[in-house]
Amino acid sequence: MKKPLIGSVVKSDYHDFVIKDGSFIGRFEDMYQQCEDPWPESEADLEENPVSSYAPKILIRHRLTKIFSFGIGKGTHLAWLGRKVPGSTLFGCDISSTAVAECASRHPNITADVQDVATFIARDVEFEVLILREVIWYLLEDWDMLIDYLRKQCPGRYILVELSFYDQQNYGTDRFDGPAEFIERFPFKVIEVLRLHTSLLQREGMILIFGRI
16 A cells, blocks of 8 residues: 655545535545545444445345445445345445555455546446445546446446535536435436435435436
8 A cells, every 4th residue: 555755744634635615626546645534434334324224225135246336445335335235246446546455455355456437337347236335426527428338238237326415515516406406317217215314405415326227
């Protein structure tokens, strides 16, 4: 795993590298090198999150065990998901080589490598269900390309998306202006939707969409 450059400061806030002031930055490799823990989420957090904890129940119900996670990070979520789904085989990718190396070190049962959307499409990865957990905002430039590939090359497979929205969000709203619009524009057959909001009118919160490509 790469170390921060000598003299650099290990930052705790990832926003400088991802999305800031309404603009997408996308310096994920720098983020993983300079932020000690950019996504501070434990397995206990996943267990307590009503959206995330529902995902393995869906996979078990539909007998989906060949799981590919796009934007795997250090592998915490996929490793947890694999333990919740008996007999699962775990694959994933991330744009950051530092994150992938850390994932391999922590979770040897996960097969992961460095890929962006173009590489993912070119490799034509086999999976039963594709997990896109909290990465849609980072894929907006390639979202249409990914949709086109999945429709043409992966019909009949499944997709599971988890995504957070914010009341004061000012990035990505030209594509999906709130959770209701994201659900309405979801490009695949929707099987289940779970929304975690105080009310349906509230933007801030999480959604889960499980669909068939």
